[in-house]
Amino acid sequence: MAGTSTISDRLGDYLRARRALVSPADVGLPPTGRRRVPGLRREEVAELVGLSTDYYVRLEQGRADRPSDQVLDALGRALRLGSAERAHLQDLARPPRPVRTTAAAGVRSEVLRPAVRQVVETVPVSPALVMNDRSDVLAWNRPATALIADFPSLAPRERNMARRIFLAADAREVHPDWDEAARTTVGVLRMAAGRRPNDPELVRLVGELSLGSAVFRKLWAGHHVHEKTHGPKRFRHPVVGDVALTYETFQVPGAAHHVLVVYTAPPGSPAEQALHILDRTDGAPAAR
Template structure:
């Protein structure tokens, strides 16, 4: 990925969404597009029109932190977008080594933490680079998908969201989830522009998902921090959770996501019921899935019991 060109495209996309009224400028002329003109944005940022044009065209070799700050203010970037702009403006890293990047590892203490919150009826999982699902507790796998049953390459949230048809049924607001997931990958691309596995993933999603191509072209960025999600689970019905996403201090590019529910709510009851089924055969409603008889896999530091996985052969993921 050419970071100069990527920064230019990002600046262009943010300028196009900013109207003169939002920028506090009079709009007295007819416009072919709603966004600001280059010279208007350059004036707001206090740089020359020629220099800003070269930035958008990817022809400027560097941009100093004060210039980036001025552009961020002029474009009214939020904290996540500002961080992405600075990522794109950093010098290109050395060429990648010939061998593939080392896989990320999850510490034993993190597995123990996942187990601890599982006993509190809280789904939790660890996301790595490229939205790879590095680890998950039993309740997260019961609620979302059994990523442990997949080959390592397939344990990826973006692949699930965009390429697995069941994700559209699972997420109550799949469109928002899809948009946020693409924006998470875009943020990761700014931090690791030469990651061959990320480039491969983006290529795969672009080929197989029209929705991903559309969201990727929007160049939005998103940081997974906190919020709410609703699921339409095939067994326990609607589940609404609040989530917190925290960077693990001892590991680079690992995010711990923990889901909680309102005490006494129907969603809490649903998760407790789902948790009880992770240690016993699951009675899935007729037509939801077919019985496979396969046992849950064992993970590092985890006891998965003897739950029977219900598997739909037409889906890429297995459900508890």
């Protein structure tokens, strides 16, 4: 399966992808004429990190022992990695973690505590979701149903934001900034794959998206990673039009891979007015 082989790509693929994005000028190296490949050469990365070229080549080929934290820190600096990229690099250098499964289903448990679901459902006006790092939507409130998708009417496997962004026919209508939504969604899945490359549900999801979307395949091959924390987000609704919101994420205690995502609007803004209009319509499901 395409998803299985892709998720199994580990440290070497990531190092190659990242050094291709860094030019000699980015790290203070003098230009050396034409290059056969973009970015830094292996020997240049080795010199920046303080390694022998042979050892760095073995890292990219997957033939070296697990690199030390000091080496990984130096690689992060040399390849100009941000915090999410550094965390992903650390994950790739470690042995894959076992996936915690339920004995009956053989898959990772996604059962929410009833109190967590109640918290989400009682958030007023602002759309709120609980998601895992596979982008499965595990809980939602009425505003989220009105603005984002009619989650109660969807089959459980369809309550997945990656599937909706890449495979739903109306995805570009719901997400006016679709290119950015697609890129960040792939980045979140890449982070999850770094932590759990053998998660069977994640393997199946990546395989399905790879077969169903050429854009997904291209973005996945770029090894971009993204940690969902906070930022702007626009939705488009057939009744209220474009709604420009800001989201914040909150870790759910006791569930390391679950986050609460709350979308809010600035006071007095058109977006706030739009949310109140949707609220006054009793949360009528979005026409999706």
